[in-house]
Amino acid sequence: MKVPELKPKIILASQSPRRRYLLERAGLRFSVIASKFDENSIPMSPPDDYVRSLATEKALDIARNYPDSWVIGADTVVVVENRVLGKPASTAEARDMLLRLSGRTHHVLTGFCVCRLSDAKRFSDTVRTDVLFKALTRAEIDWYIQTGEPFDKAGAYAIQGIGTFLVKRINGSYTNVVGLPVCEVIEILIREKVIGFDEPHPAPVSAPCADQEAV
Numbered sequence: 063m064k065v066p067e068l069k070p071k072i073i074l075a076s077q078s079p080r081r082r083y084l085l086e087r088a089g090l091r092f093s094v095i096a097s098k099f100d101e102n103s104i105p106m107s108p109p110d111d112y113v114r115s116l117a118t119e120k121a122l123d124i125a126r127n128y129p130d131s132w133v134i135g136a137d138t139v140v141v142v143e144n145r146v147l148g149k150p151a152s153t154a155e156a157r158d159m160l161l162r163l164s165g166r167t168h169h170v171l172t173g174f175c176v177c178r179l180s181d182a183k184r185f186s187d188t189v190r191t192d193v194l195f196k197a198l199t200r201a202e203i204d205w206y207i208q209t210g211e212p213f214d215k216a217g218a219y220a221i222q223g224i225g226t227f228l229v230k231r232i233n234g235s236y237t238n239v240v241g242l243p244v245c246e247v248i249e250i251l252i253r254e255k256v257i258g259f260d261e262p263h264p265a266p267v268s269a270p271c272a273d274q275e276a277v
Contacts, residue, residue, distance in 0.1 A: 072256065075124040075135040080222065080241040085134075088244055090257065097135065099123040109146055110188040113137045113173030118186050121175040129179040132256050136175075136242050140217030142168035147217045156207050159218040163228075165197035168217065170239045176250045185250050189243035191234030193221070198228065 074081060077096035085092060097120035104115050121135030140147040142162050150156035170193055175186040211225060212218035219225035221232075221239045237244040251257045 071131050072251070073124055073128055073131045073133045075120050075133050078136075078241055080220075081136060084237050084240060084242050084244050085247075088248055090251075092134075093131075095124050095128075097121070097123040101137075106146075109139055109141050109169075109171050110173070110190070112146075113139050113171050114175070114186050114188045115173070117173035118175040118177075118184075121177050122179075125177050125179045132176060132178045132251065132254075134174065134176050134242075134247060136172055138170065138172040138216050138238075138241050140168055140170055142166060142217075149214050149216055150212055150218045153207055156212040156218040157203055160198060160203045160206065160212070160228075163195045163198075163217065163219070164203075165195060167192050167194045169193070170217070172238045172241065172243055174243060174247060176247060176254075178254075183254065187246060189235055189238045189246055191232055191236070191238045193229055193233075193239060194231040195228050196230045 072090060072092035074085060074092050074094045075097040076082075077094065082094055099116075099119050101116055104112065104119065106112060107115070116137035117135040119135070120137065121133045124135070125131070125133040140163075143166070145162070147159050147162070150159055170191045171188055173186065173188045175184065177184040206212065206219075206224065206228070209224050211220050211223050215225075219228055221229055221236070232239060235243050235245060248257070
C-alpha cells in the first residue's frame with residue numbers, strides 16, 4: 063500500500079519503537095515527539111474507556127504545541143478475568159502476570175486518538191483483540207523472564223518478539239496487540255485526506271529490537 067504523507071505533517075506522540083515501526087511499515091512519514099502526560103492523573107475506569115482517555119490526553123499534550131499537525135496518541139493494556147495488567151515492576155510481578163495468562167484467553171485493548179486542533183478535528187476509539195496463551199510450564203515462564211523481554215511490556219510479553227511462542231491463537235488485529243491498530247488509524251488519515259496513494263512506497267524498514275520496546 064502506498065500511503066505517503068501529504069500536508070499537514072503527522073506526529074506520533076509516543077516513544078514506542080513498536081508504534082514507530084508499524085507506521086513506518088505502513089509507509090507514513092512522520093515526526094516522533096513523545097508525550098510527557100502523567101498517566102497517573104487519569105483515574106481508573108472501565109478499561110476500554112481508560113485507554114481511550116489516556117491516548118486522547120497523550121495526543122492533546124503534543125497537539126497543543128503543534129495545532130496544525132495531525133497527532134497520533136495511543137495506549138495499550140492487557141485485561142484478564144476483569145483485571146488490568148500493566149507493565150511488571152519486578153521478576154515476581156512478571157511471573158504472576160504470565161501465570162495468570164497461561165492457558166487463558168485475555169484481551170488486549172489499545173485506545174488511540176488522531177487529532178488536529180487547528181480545525182477542531184479529533185477521532186478516538188478503542189480496539190480489542192482476544193489472545194489465547196498456551197499452557198505455560200514454570201520452566202518456560204522462568205526462561206522467558208530471564209530474557210528480559212517481559213519488562214516494560216503491558217501483560218509482561220511481546221507478541222512480536224521472543225514472546226511469540228506464548229501465543230496459541232489471536233482473534234482480531236495483530237497490530238493492535240503490538241501497540242497500535244494500524245488499519246483504523248490509516249482509515250482516519252485517508253478519510254481526512256492526510257495521506258494519499260500517489261507516491262512510491264518508501265524502502266523497507268528493519269524491525270526494532272524487542273528489548274527496546276515500550277508501551
